[in-house]
Amino acid sequence: MPARTGKQVIERLRTQPPELWLEGQRVEDPTSHPKTRNAVASLAALYDLQYQDDLVDVMTFKSPSSGHLVGRSFMVPESKDDLRKRSQMHKVWADASLGHMGRSPDYMNVNVMAAGMAGAYFDEVDGRFGQNIRNYFEYVRENDLALTHALTNPQIDKSKQANEFDDPFIALGLVEETSEGILVRGARMLATLPISDEILIFPSTVLQGGDELRPYALGFSLPNSTPGLRFQCREPLDQGRSHVDHPLGSRFDELDAMVIFDDVIVPWERVFLIRDVDRANQAYARTGAVLHMAHQVVNLKIAKTEAILGTLQAVIDMIGTGHYPHVQEMVAEVIITLEIMKALKVASEEQATVNEYGVMTPARGPLDAARNYYPAVHKRLMEILQLCSSSGLIMVPSEADWTGERSGDISKFLQGKNGSAEERLRLFRLAWDMTISGFGGRQSLYERFFFGDPVRMKHALYGVYDRSAYVDRVERFLADDTWPQT
Ligand SMILES: Cc1cc2nc3c(=O)[nH]c(=O)nc-3n(C[C@H](O)[C@H](O)[C@H](O)COP(=O)(O)OP(=O)(O)OC[C@H]3O[C@@H](n4cnc5c(N)ncnc54)[C@H](O)[C@@H]3O)c2cc1C
Numbered sequence: 001m002p003a004r005t006g007k008q009v010i011e012r013l014r015t016q017p018p019e020l021w022l023e024g025q026r027v028e029d030p031t032s033h034p035k036t037r038n039a040v041a042s043l044a045a046l047y048d049l050q051y052q053d054d055l056v057d058v059m060t061f062k063s064p065s066s067g068h069l070v071g072r073s074f075m076v077p078e079s080k081d082d083l084r085k086r087s088q089m090h091k092v093w094a095d096a097s098l099g100h101m102g103r104s105p106d107y108m109n110v111n112v113m114a115a116g117m118a119g120a121y122f123d124e125v126d127g128r129f130g131q132n133i134r135n136y137f138e139y140v141r142e143n144d145l146a147l148t149h150a151l152t153n154p155q156i157d158k159s160k161q162a163n164e165f166d167d168p169f170i171a172l173g174l175v176e177e178t179s180e181g182i183l184v185r186g187a188r189m190l191a192t193l194p195i196s197d198e199i200l201i202f203p204s205t206v207l208q209g210g211d212e213l214r215p216y217a218l219g220f221s222l223p224n225s226t227p228g229l230r231f232q233c234r235e236p237l238d239q240g241r242s243h244v245d246h247p248l249g250s251r252f253d254e255l256d257a258m259v260i261f262d263d264v265i266v267p268w269e270r271v272f273l274i275r276d277v278d279r280a281n282q283a284y285a286r287t288g289a290v291l292h293m294a295h296q297v298v299n300l301k302i303a304k305t306e307a308i309l310g311t312l313q314a315v316i317d318m319i320g321t322g323h324y325p326h327v328q329e330m331v332a333e334v335i336i337t338l339e340i341m342k343a344l345k346v347a348s349e350e351q352a353t354v355n356e357y358g359v360m361t362p363a364r365g366p367l368d369a370a371r372n373y374y375p376a377v378h379k380r381l382m383e384i385l386q387l388c389s390s391s392g393l394i395m396v397p398s399e400a401d402w403t404g405e406r407s408g409d410i411s412k413f414l415q416g417k418n419g420s421a422e423e424r425l426r427l428f429r430l431a432w433d434m435t436i437s438g439f440g441g442r443q444s445l446y447e448r449f450f451f452g453d454p455v456r457m458k459h460a461l462y463g464v465y466d467r468s469a470y471v472d473r474v475e476r477f478l479a480d481d482t483w484p485q486t
Contacts, residue, residue, distance in 0.1 A: 001068065001142060001143055001144065002060075002068035002069050002070065002144075003047070003050045003051070003059070003060050003068075003069055003070050003071050003144050004047050004050075004143075004144040005044075005047055005048055005050075005051060006041075006043075006044030006045055006046075006047045006048040007044070008047070009040075009043060009044045009047045009146070010031045010040060010041075010044050012197060013030055013031050013040060013195060013197070014029055014030075014031045014032075016197070016223065016224075016225040017029060017030055017031075017225060018030070018194055018195070018196075018224035018225055018229070018231055019225070019229060019230045019231060020036070020194055020195070020231045020233055020255075020257070021230060021231065021232045021233060022035060022036070022233045022236060023035070023235065023236070030195050034240050035236040035238055035240070035253075036195055036236070036238075036255065038238050038250055038251055038253070039195055039238065039251070039252065039253050039254055039255060040195055041251075042096075042097065042101065042251050042252055043104075043105075043146065043193075043195065043196075043254075045096065046093050046096055046101075046104055046105070047144070049092055049093065049096060050071065055092060056069070058072065058085070058088045058089055058092060059071065059072050059089050059092060060072055061075050063141065063142065065138060065142065066142055068142070070141050070142065070144060071089075071105075071106070071109060071141070071144055072085065072086055072089035073086060073089055073090070073105075073106035073109035073110055073113070073296070074109050074112075074113055074137075074140070074141035075113070076113060076117055076358075076359055077352075077359060077360040077361075078354075078358075078359075078360055079360055080349050080350065080352050080360065082360060083295065083348075083349045083352055083360060083362055084349055086110075086295075087295070087299050087345065087349070089106065090106055090295075090296050090299035090300065091299050091302070091303060093106055094299055094300040094302075094303035094304070095303045095306075095307075097248075097251070097252045098248070098303065098304065098307035099300055099301065099302075099303035099304025099305070099306075099307050100248050100252045100304065100307075100434075100439075100443060101252045101254055102192060102254065102300070102446055102450055103148070103192040103193040103254055104300075105145075105146040105147065105193075105196070106296050107293055107296050107297070107300075108146075108147035108148070108149060108200060109140070109141075109147070110289070110292035110293055110295070110296055111147075111149070111200065111202065111289045111292065111293055112136065112137050112140050112141075112147065112200065113137060113141075113292065113359075114287050114288045114289035114291075114292045114359060114361075115133050115137065115202065115272070115283075115287050115289055116133050116134050116136065116137020116138070117137070117287075117288075117357045117358065117359045118133075118286070118287035118288065118289075118357045119131065119133055119134045119357075120357065121279070121283070121286055121287055121357075122219070122272050122273055124279060125273050125274070125275075125276045125279050126273075126274075128268065128271075129219075129271060129272050129273060132268075132269055132270065132271060132272055133272045135269065136221055136270070136272070140198070145196075145197040145198050146193070146196040146197050146198075147196055147197065147198050147199065147200050147221075148191040148192065148193045148194055148196045148198075148199050148200075148224070149191060149199065149200045149201070149202060150188030150189065150190060150191040150199065150201065150259045151188065151202070151204040151205070151206065152188065152189045152190060152204065152206060153170070153171035153172070153187075153188065153189060153206065153216075154170055154171065154187050154188075154189050154258070155189055156170060161208065161209050161212070161213060162213065162216045163209075163212045163213060163215070163216070168215070169185040169186040170186055170187065171186050171187070171188075171216055172184060172185070172186040172187060172188050172201070172216070172218065172259075172261055173185060173186050173215040173216050173218075174214075174215040174216075174218060174274055174275065175215075175263070177274075178265065180265050180267060180268070181265050181266045181267040181268045181270070181271060182218075182220070182265070182266050182268075182271055182274060183263060183264070183265055183266075184218065184220075184261045184263075184264055184266060185261055185262070185263050185264075186260075186261060187258055187259060187260045187261065188201070188258070188259045189258060190256055190257070190258065190259075191231065191256070191257050191258075191259045192254055192255070192256050192446075192450075193254045193255065194224065194231040194233060194255055194256075194257040194259075195254070195255060196224060197223065197224060198221055198222065198223050198224055199221065199222055199224055199229070199259065200221045201218055201219060201220050201221070201222075202219055202272075202283060202284070202289070203217065203218065203219040203272075203273050203279065203280035203281070203283035203284075204280065205281055205283075205284055205452075207277050207280055207281055209277070210277065211277070213277050214275040214276075214277055215275070217273065217274065217275055217276050217277045217279075217280035218273065218274060218280070219271070219272035219273030219274075219280065219283065220266045220270050220271045220272055220273075221266075221270050221272070222264065222266060222270060226264055227264075228261065228262040228263055228264040229259070229260070229261060229262075229264055230259075230260040230262060231257035231258070231259055231260075232257055232258040232260060233255050233256070233257040234255070234256050234257070236253055236255065237249045237253040237437075237438045237439045237442060238250055238251075238253040239438075241398075242399050244399040244425075244426060244429065245398050245399050245429060246429070246433055246437065246439065247426070247429055247430045247433050248430070248433040248434065248437075248439050248440075249433055249437060249438065249439035252439075253439065256442075287357075288355045288357070288359060288361045291348075291361050291362050291363075291364055291367055292361070292362070294348075294362070294367035294368075294370065294371050294451070295345075295348060295349075295362040295367060297370070297371060297451065298341060298344060298345045298348065298367060298370045298371075299345060301341055301370070301374050302338065302341050302342055302345060305334065305337055305338040305341055305381065306338060307434075308334060308381050308385060308434065309331070309334045309335065309338055311385065311427070311430055311431050311434060312330075312331060312334060312384065312385055312388055312431075313331065314427050315385070315388055315389050315392070315427060315428070315431055316331070316388055317417070317418055318416035318417055318418060318419055318423075318424050318427055318428075319392060319416060319417060320417040320418075321388065327388060330384045330387065330388060331384075333380065333384060334381060334384060337377050337380075337381065340373065341370060341373075341374065343366075344366040344367070344369055344370040344373075345366075345370070347363065347365075347366035348362035348363045348366040348367045348370075349362055349363075350363075351363035351365070351366065364464075365465070368461050368464075368465070371451050371457065372454070372457055372458060372461060374447065375447050375448050375449075375451075375454050376454070378444070378447040378448075379444065379447075379448075382434070382435050382440075382444060385431055385434060385435050386435055386436070389428065389431050389435075392424075392428050392431075393428060393431055393432050393435065393436060394432075395414065395428075396425055396428045396429050396432055397410060397414070397425065402414075402421060402422060402425055410425075
């Protein structure tokens with residue numbers, strides 16, 4: 001099948017819905033449910049962009065197996081230019097949500113691509129698994145499926161390992177191997193975008209132990225509509241308000257859900273790794289998946305920072321504060337953040353190298369810098385938007401107010417320096433939804449944690465970054481008192 005249209009995305013979700021639980025009730029049809037349909041529509045709109053006349057060459061490429069036009073994020077990059085082309089695709093999808101849909105499907109597409117190309121890695125676990133992951137990559141690409149994923153165990157008692165609970169199947173674990181496949185039971189804490197087609201349980205990086213954790217070393221995939229697989233969603237942030245009142249929340253609440261596996265059989269052809277703790281822990285790094293995902297992320301964060309900068313400047317222009325030096329300094333801070341992220345993206349592409357599976361892989365150094373830098377700086381960006389918008393962020397009456405009986409008051413007292421009250425309110429509603437609304441609050445938490453715990457990410461960077469040449473240089477300098485000769 002060629003790259004999907006939005007209509008096809010909706011049709012598949014309607015006919016093969018995941019078992020979503022929301023506000024105490026099962027969502028029978030996520031494409032029509034009032035709290036999920038807008039996010040589904042936004043997801044579908046991303047897929048429609050694949051066929052927009054001026055974008056089709058950016059968004060798609062010719063499948064090496066079927067010859068169909070398929071999604072660009074499934075392309076196996078062979079050159080630095082391929083990575084740059086893929087960036088353009090990521091950017092189109094990211095800009096569509098002003099960078100506020102963290103888990104647009106290209107994030108997982110590049111994960112599947114990298115894993116599919118690293119079949120030999122999974123063969124090291126079991127000779128069947130390499131072919132399974134190769135087939136899965138082709139299946140997802142040729143059907144243009146949207147995936148979610150869930151890495152972490154339920155957050156119950158972090159001082160214990162998964163096997164130390166009275167019930168060893170609180171964390172998702174392997175119960176037994178059967179002739180049909182593996183029987184799995186338990187839960188994973190969080191999957192964003194449960195309104196998707198499939199879930200990939202890629203070997204996670206959280207197993208801190210030895211053989212006792214073998215049942216928790218798992219890699220597999222399943223359709224989200226598999227019987228026994230349930231998604232317990234958080235409270236929705238789409239409150240059914242208009243796009244004017246909640247410009248982001250009413251469109252881009254991709255949802256987060258706990259994933260519960262109630263004795264689910266994973267067919268053998270969908271199993272990629274079992275019982276191998278070391279290979280589970282190294283899978284993201286060794287397959288290169290983490291770098292391709294980080295490359296998607298850096299594009300997404302550039303789009304988000306551009307949207308924040310655009311909103312900030314529009315707010316400043318709307319209330320006439322651009323002449324204050326400290327306001328200018330704050331805008332400069334956002335510009336610097338944006339340029340750093342752009343530079344890290346370019347550096348990751350320029351310094352890319354071909355990995356052991358023949359995939360041109362963006363460089364780790366710049367991407368590690370980007371994914372450690374952005375969570376810290378995002379909170380400053382939100383602070384700047386708040387400091388520059390001040391009470392304007394709160395004095396944002398709803399659409400019903402400014403079209404209602406007292407609209408005259410609003411037109412008069414809430415007009416802007418360079419725009420009408422309507423223009424001003426639309427703009428400040430956007431700034432509000434970016435920063436302090438429920439949707440904005442979730443975005444802030446997302447930025448802190450979506451790629452992992454910032455503390456452990458920095459520890460990991462400390463562990464892998466080679467500083468030896470710099471230490472040697474300093475030691476040589478200290479040891480040589482003869483230079484320069486006077
Ligand atoms: C909005 C949102 C969306 C997300 N979407 C997804 C998704 O789609 N898929 C997915 O797989 N995950 C997702 N995540 C989860 C994300 O991967 C985790 O939040 C992240 O890995 C941190 O794990 P945790 O939440 O279990 O935190 P915890 O591990 O419970 O950490 C809590 C606190 O304890 C500290 N801590 C815990 N253990 C250690 C340790 N060993 N060493 C040092 N400090 C420690 C942490 O630093 C932190 O301060 C999402 C998270 C959020 C907030």
